[in-house]
Amino acid sequence: MILIIDFGSQYNQLIARRVREQHVYCQIEPPGIDIAKIKTLRPEGIILSGGPASIYETGSPRADKGIFDLNIPVLGICYGMQYMVDTLDGEVVGADKREYGFAELTIHDASGVFFGIDRETRCWMSHGDSIGRLPAGFKTTASTPNTENAAIENAVRRFYGLQFHPEVVHTPEGTRILENFLFRVCKCKKTWTMKSFVQESTQEIQSLVGDRHVVLGLSGGVDSSVAALLLHQAIGDRLTCIFVDNGLLRQDEAKRVRDLFKKHFRMNVRFVNAKKPFLDRLKGVSDPEKKRKIIGHVFIKIFEEEARKIDGARFLVQGTLYPDIIESQSPFGGPSAVIKSHHNVGGLPKKMKLTLIEPLKHLFKDEVRVLGKELGLPDDLVWRQPFPGPGLAVRIIGEVTPSRLSVLRKVDVVLLEEIRAHNLYRKLWQSFAVLLPLKSVGIMGDQRTYEHVVAIRAVTSDDAMTADWAKLPHDLLGKISNRIINEVRGVNRVVYDISSKPPSTIEWE
Numbered sequence: 375m376i377l378i379i380d381f382g383s384q385y386n387q388l389i390a391r392r393v394r395e396q397h398v399y400c401q402i403e404p405p406g407i408d409i410a411k412i413k414t415l416r417p418e419g420i421i422l423s424g425g426p427a428s429i430y431e432t433g434s435p436r437a438d439k440g441i442f443d444l445n446i447p448v449l450g451i452c453y454g455m456q457y458m459v460d461t462l463d464g465e466v467v468g469a470d471k472r473e474y475g476f477a478e479l480t481i482h483d484a485s486g487v488f489f490g491i492d493r494e495t496r497c498w499m500s501h502g503d504s505i506g507r508l509p510a511g512f513k514t515t516a517s518t519p520n521t522e523n524a525a526i527e528n529a530v531r532r533f534y535g536l537q538f539h540p541e542v543v544h545t546p547e548g549t550r551i552l553e554n555f556l557f558r559v560c561k562c563k564k565t566w567t568m569k570s571f572v573q574e575s576t577q578e579i580q581s582l583v584g585d586r587h588v589v590l591g592l593s594g595g596v597d598s599s600v601a602a603l604l605l606h607q608a609i610g611d612r613l614t615c616i617f618v619d620n621g622l623l624r625q626d627e628a629k630r631v632r633d634l635f636k637k638h639f640r641m642n643v644r645f646v647n648a649k650k651p652f653l654d655r656l657k658g659v660s661d662p663e664k665k666r667k668i669i670g671h672v673f674i675k676i677f678e679e680e681a682r683k684i685d686g687a688r689f690l691v692q693g694t695l696y697p698d699i700i701e702s703q704s705p706f707g708g709p710s711a712v713i714k715s716h717h718n719v720g721g722l723p724k725k726m727k728l729t730l731i732e733p734l735k736h737l738f739k740d741e742v743r744v745l746g747k748e749l750g751l752p753d754d755l756v757w758r759q760p761f762p763g764p765g766l767a768v769r770i771i772g773e774v775t776p777s778r779l780s781v782l783r784k785v786d787v788v789l790l791e792e793i794r795a796h797n798l799y800r801k802l803w804q805s806f807a808v809l810l811p812l813k814s815v816g817i818m819g820d821q822r823t824y825e826h827v828v829a830i831r832a833v834t835s836d837d838a839m840t841a842d843w844a845k846l847p848h849d850l851l852g853k854i855s856n857r858i859i860n861e862v863r864g865v866n867r868v869v870y871d872i873s874s875k876p877p878s879t880i881e882w883e
């Protein structure tokens with residue numbers, strides 16, 4: 375495995391992904407990680423990430439300098455390289471201005487991480503400080519017109535430093551550089567595959583759970599579905615899934631989940647019809663935060679009641695993914711922690727004295743999809759767009775009523791049919807409809823109408839932290855609008871949301 379020490383760079387997740395794309399397992403840890411823990415991880419190499427700080431700032435993040443005495447190869451990127459140089463008694467100098475963007479890179483020595491790369495290439499820079507005097511034993515291996523020490527190495531100790539970012543696509547030979555570090559320098563083997571992940575996790579789960587029972591909240595989304603299949607493979611009928619129908623789901627969602635997990639996979643799934651308690655509590659409530667809180671509380675109460683009926687349940691499974699973990703441990707914190715704070719089952723494990731199992735906590739979303747495929751999850755579910763826990767309630771602006779839910783469900787069906795028919799479903803991060811608390815005047819046949827307005831939201835995104843409104847073809851938008859107005863009673867106007875995140879959010883509430 376490769377250990378990545380996180381100095382707070384916006385790119386640290388990218389470094390991890392690039393390493394895993396090479397089928398090498400890696401883990402991101404904060405700078406405070408102690409040497410004993412590093413030794414137990416037994417990394418074949420250490421990557422020191424970039425970061426926003428200057429090494430001269432008070433409180434700038436530092437790792438234990440003992441990492442340089444472990445006889446393990448180290449690759450420092452940007453701040454990571456400056457930290458290495460500073461720690462090994464070289465000199466980092468402040469620059470008057472930041473260097474940001476493309477730079478022409480000239481390679482002087484291609485025996486190390488530049489093996490097999492042309493002498494002239496391009497790289498992506500984003501730094502203020504740079505390297506002045508090199509520590510003993512180091513030499514310069516590449517330069518740009520502005521930065522003499524764009525890359526350095528001490529081949530004897532196997533320490534490498536890059537002032538630029540090999541992990542971003544703007545460095546065309548970046549992958550090659552990382553490959554050289556992983557395979558030529560660290561001698562890693564390509565052993566990280568989903569098959570090996572399934573084997574290892576299955577064993578871990580079996581030895582942790584023994585003959586006890588496990589509960590899992592199944593939502594029908596990708597993460598909880600994949601977690602459920604993995605657990606089922608490991609412990610069979612000792613897993614009980616609980617599916618709460620809160621009345622805020624899309625058309626036929628509960629049936630889809632039943633058909634797949636109960637009928638097809640023959641898993642233990644308890645379906646709880648809780649439409650009434652949710653809708654009763656939501657009556658007359660328009661405030662978005664109040665709606666979310668009510669839904670969260672009712673969910674926990676119902677889930678807890680149901681889980682208590684399962685004899686001997688000791689564990690609760692959650693489909694937490696790696697980005698959530700990284701964000702919450704980052705030395706500078708991360709905004710996504712706040713954005714994703716609504717976890718429907720949050721607070722449950724403590725209250726119910728259950729031990730938490732998070733089998734996906736080291737995976738990225740795209741890895742979870744690959745894992746899902748490996749476990750036999752149908753494509754349709756593997757590629758499901760995210761759907762928020764509070765469901766259609768956050769897509770009905772104003773009060774949630776059965777009749778408004780019914781209108782929105784029908785609109786949603788038409789919209790998704792068209793998006794799929796145009797082969798856009800997978801390309802879009804999300805595509806959905808929002809029912810507005812407005813009526814507007816229209817004309818149908820010779821009749822005046824006064825009916826609902828619906829907004830269409832379609833966005834592209836990599837991680838939901840930022841998103842761009844999708845430039846859907848006008849013809850498609852026209853067809854969606856026509857079909858909705860013709861086929862869904864109660865809607866006479868469709869508008870398209872052209873705001874990006876930030877400053878807007880993806881969901882309207």
Ligand code: XMP
Nearest residue numbers: 713716760761762763764838875879880881
């Ligand atoms: P926003 O609207 O904050 O959403 O841009 C970012 C992503 O998170 C999803 N989302 C939620 N997911 N429970 C969830 O499980 C929630 O309460 C929740 N709220 C938003 C949203 O659909 C988008 O993908």
